[in-house]
Amino acid sequence: MRKTARWTAGGATLAVALLGSTAGVAYSAPASLYAPSALVLTTAHGESTTTSPERAVVLTCGPGATGTHPDSEGACAALAQVKGEFGSLAEISRGQPRFCTREYNPVTVTAQGVWQGTRVSYEHTFANDCVKNAEGAAVFEF
Template identity: 75%
Template sequence: MRKTSRWTAAGVLVAGAMLGSTAGTAHAEPSSLYAPSALVLTTAHGQSAATATPERAVTLTCTPDATGTHPAAEDACAALTQVNGDFSSLAEISRGQPHFCTKEYAPVTVTAQGVWGGKRVTYEHTFANECIKNAEGSDVFEF
């Protein structure tokens, strides 16, 4: 019985040592507590993205910090955050602010593709002209 108790004690010590050595093992954790938000935004003159060649494209990453090639990344991220990533609601931000645009028809198509709040986003909209795009597209499509 003494041999059995020694082996049991030795087994407990070895198991404890092994468990203790794995307690400090680093585990892979997410790099951020926020869902990713990274987009590619384009503008083109034409009636649809299918028929127009993009003239300008920028990247916009909003989480965890506003970065990318967008010239006003912080303002664009703030506008998108305000509408919870709903691009069709961007015009609501500029409602009530005076904007004077001509009635010239020179269509400008904008697109957004990527991820917002961890969800896939695909958006396309055609504005009547550049002035209306800047007025209704908020800071998001001003580049």
């Protein structure tokens, strides 16, 4: 009986020692050291987003540029240059020669998602595809 009591006491002590050292400790390692930047970009002909999108791409920036965007590196670089402010993308293309017609064939673009950890919801209507490509930098050229 003494041996059984000693083994039970020893086993209980061992269990407390092992479980006690890990109890209450929960480590949650971040998936990345970079803030997430993942966007869904769409284009549609028309003056509003009530028109169904004709094209949609995914753009993921940080730590690397990936996604279904045809020029993900250029698009991520353009967004980084304007610090995620889509309305400032036209500043990038200023001074670069690009001639567009004055036809009015509206194109509406949207951007939904997260840029460096901040929720993004952007919508803008351009006069035509040429103006969209000129003022949207590489971001909306798809």
